[in-house]
Amino acid sequence: MSTPATQLVELRTRDADRTQQEILAAAMTEFSERGLGGARIDSIAERAGVNKRLIYYYFGAKDDLFLAVLEQTYADIRSAEQALHLETANPVEAVRSLVAFTWSHYLEHPEFLTLLNSENLHRARHLKQSQRIREMNSPLIQTLGDVLERGRRDGVFRGGVDAVQLYISIAALAYFYLSNNHTLSTIFGRDLMSPKALSERLSHITEVVMGYVLRD
CATH class of the missing domain: 1.10.10.60 (Homeodomain-like)
Incomplete structure (x- = not known):
């Protein structure tokens, strides 16, 4: 008591x-x-x-607070990814769900993209000071690597896929579209944030990623 x-x-x-x-x-x-x-x-x-x-x-100081915010945003996305249970999912479904999750998270959390834009302008000088960031991201890459290896052993994924490169590609395909939607919509004369366009983009990203990892 x-x-x-x-x-x-x-x-x-x-x-x-x-x-x-x-x-x-x-x-x-x-x-x-x-x-x-x-x-x-x-x-x-x-x-x-x-x-x-x-x-x-x-x-x-303000820079310390900015780093704390960056760490929190990464903690949020890494925590939410754990709910996908990639480590036990079918390899094909695991990659598909990671693509869909990444797209949805970026779409629902535009502040994450703007914070990354700001940190890149400063050449990641805040993140370079954070051991916590590296500790949070390492398990994801390890899990994705395990998924890719399981898929290779099952004969559905090709070999030699680097987990870091694949994750960067998944993130980039979502990030660039959303962070540049204003200029891209203007250049191509299309509303790239309409529900139809967003659905088409997710389908495109998924097919691009799966086309890379799946065996012919």
């Missing part, structure tokens, strides 16, 4: 965790809308409904 002192500590811990999550959510919106250079701690504090001193207390 917990004591009053223990209950107070637990309450303060929950409050601190909730406050940090509110700050991260506000910062994610601010950074995705204004980029790292345009984002302001005052605006983040206002969005989160907290005193800006709390932001410095929990996260440090």
